[in-house]
Amino acid sequence: MSTESIAWSTPQVAAQRPVVERLHDWVTTVDHKRLGILYILYALVFLVIGGVEATVLRIQLIRPHNDFVSPQVFNRMFTMHGTTMIFFAVMPILFGFANYLIPLMIGARDMAFPRLNAFSFWLTAFGGLLLYFSFVGGDGLYGAGNAPDVGWFAYAPLTSKTFSVGHSTDFWTLSLLVSGFGSIGTAINIITTVLCMRCPGMTLGRMPLLAWLNLTMAGLVVLAISPLTAAQLMLLVDRYLGGHFFDTQAGGSAVMWMHFFWVFGHPEVYVLVIPAFAFASEIIPVFSRKAIFGYPVMVAATICIAFIGMSVWAHHMFTVGMSAAGNTFFVLSTMAIAVPTGIKIFNWLATIWGGQIDFKTPMLFCVAFLFQFLIAGLTGIMLGAAPFNWQLGNSYFVIAHFHYVIVGAILFTLFGAFYYWFPKMSGRMYNEALGKLHFWLFVIGFHLTFDFMHIPGILGMPRRIYTYEPGRGWDTWNLIITIGVFFQAAGLLVFIGNLLWSYRRGKVAGSDPWDAWTLEWSTTSPPPTYNFATIPAIKSRRPLWDLKHPEDPDWQYE
């Protein structure tokens, strides 16, 4: 079979072909770039859905004794918001960027297993659809329940048949099982691609940090998703085959579910944040016009974070009541993870220091990330101290900390990544003014929401509370928090509008609009199917620098 050379991404050429034919191309594709874009688009839809669910939650809490939604709907909303954002928005977006960028950055023509890549994406996609089918299916056959309402970590015994009748919890379990298979497939693909598909000259020590960090992330996915999958299967056995794994009345252990979940859950935070580090590590040097500071240490710190990150899970369980030895171990391991994380922050700052900083939109998001991630780390250290955690566990302080990581660090760098690689993916420049408007709306909204969310937490407001009595000192803070959500929603709308408008009307980007140094900028925007007409050979970590500055190449000093 012979096909024409790639031109699918340019809207003018694409529009000339029938819609069905184009759709068929996308559905049957095994091209890593198309699959990356599919991941990203799919996740963006879920990001908007999860955002709407968060807005419903915040409108409900805007004032005391509010009844915007019923308590049942409120429970479903916070469960679906958490599950959607973690499993079907942020993780797939990150997989999408990994899929799109890794082969381009390591000088390969595709991922190691292109068909597995497509299979993994579609499993993830169908997993998400299965979760949302619960809105109609969960209620359907047995007349009880609706969407899942057990919270995103679904503690036992709430998930038992006694307390969760109908199929809502099963939809949650099965959708995560199905998408989990997809995640493991993608992780294996990333690991194999990075280890086996690098272009000549690209030793591990010359690999872009994005590839290194995604390799680490993929290793964590394999280690973290497996216990979650095992736990989901055990839960199914409990619910349908009369098992007692988590049934405390029959010798099972509810705490065992917590261990299983958080053995997945905490590394999952690093699965999400390590690719965010990767984006920052690519964007900050380019917009500071300096090479990354301390490359080997950045790699070592990432691996340290992943390693220590596997041994901190029970800091989510201090309030359960563990032994003194258990508490001490998990306090110390949690504190220890601050060291490699701190090293990374210092290295990003050192990269910026003395550079010729260009505050384009991607850099703005990364600078905000540095500041916000520092705060998130500090509140993480506070919550990592068991006595402090006993006071504030399961309060809005925890929610504020967690969202500082997920939104303040991960989503901010994701936005940075969108703006940075949008010209490569689409061949068009985004609108800089709209990008900056998005940034400022989102920064204001983020800080209104999540800075002030710490305070009701300290004042004792528990998470997942449907409503509250007036006069507890929570009213004003909740009002401000909800106002912030609307700023963020406005920012998100500007972002989506900018992408849509720029894709159609944006200025032609050229192959290398940022004067950058990694291999993806050496091919056309968007890249052809085969990425590179001839496989490149490199001699340093910044191959394009070497070509642009032959009088002063990096390879002489690495």
Next chain:
Amino acid sequence: MAVELTNQTGESATDTIEMPASTPWPIVLAFGIALLFAGLVTSETVSLLGAVVSVVGAVGWFRDVLPHEAHETVRVTRQVPAIMTTRHEVARIEIAPELRRAWLPVEIYPISAGIKGGLAGSVAMAVIAMLYGLLSQKSIWYPINLLAAGFFPAVASDTTAEIAAFHLRAFLIAVPIHLITSLLVGLLYGAMLPMLPRRPILLGGFIAPVVWSGLIYSILGIVNPVLNRRIDWLWFVASQVGFGIVAGLVVSRQGRIRTRQQMPLAFRAGLEVSGMLDEHRGEDERR
């Protein structure tokens, strides 16, 4: 100037490239598996359908890759972008002009400098603290017992006379705490002083101890309110500043040594990796 990143591997440029062929079977198999699981919460028929679709998908996939992986031929466009920059001049940070690539810091203090500084600072701090004990409680043991109270909170609620008296157990606790902390802070000074851009003694010896004391001042009332009531913050700051200035002066008087900038990481880590560097150089030259 424009440079093209092509043909560097020696691979001959061709008009076509073989790429993995598009295939519907991954989506078919994924859909089948999703139906298989969805049947558990809907109907056995759905699972049955899922099983059939999965088998069809798997068989189609196998036929795609066995005995040979299906490929499609993609025509290569001759549209290779030129690699160029608009920034031809390279600015250099004025830290080590003799080095074209500098790994910072260029010079460091040896570890012994930090140890010496820490020990000297510990003496200075102890002298100031005992002076405070003598002047306020007429006892050099008062600050020592207060330091031990960090480990034995009950000590802080003793009477002033009891705290001013000598206690062997408190002494044996306080001295190692003081020495170990001083050594660690001394080592930190040794590592950080080369990185402080200007007036290292002012920054490390005065401003840092004052900030540190402010932090302790703000949280000690929560962590240990009884101990907090017994601390004289003026003397506390004085002892911290005393440590900082003396440790800083001792460290800064030690000779600096240059880091081994051009040595590979494995060599600097003391690993036996003979030939590793040369092999890489050889590879690059061949290319």
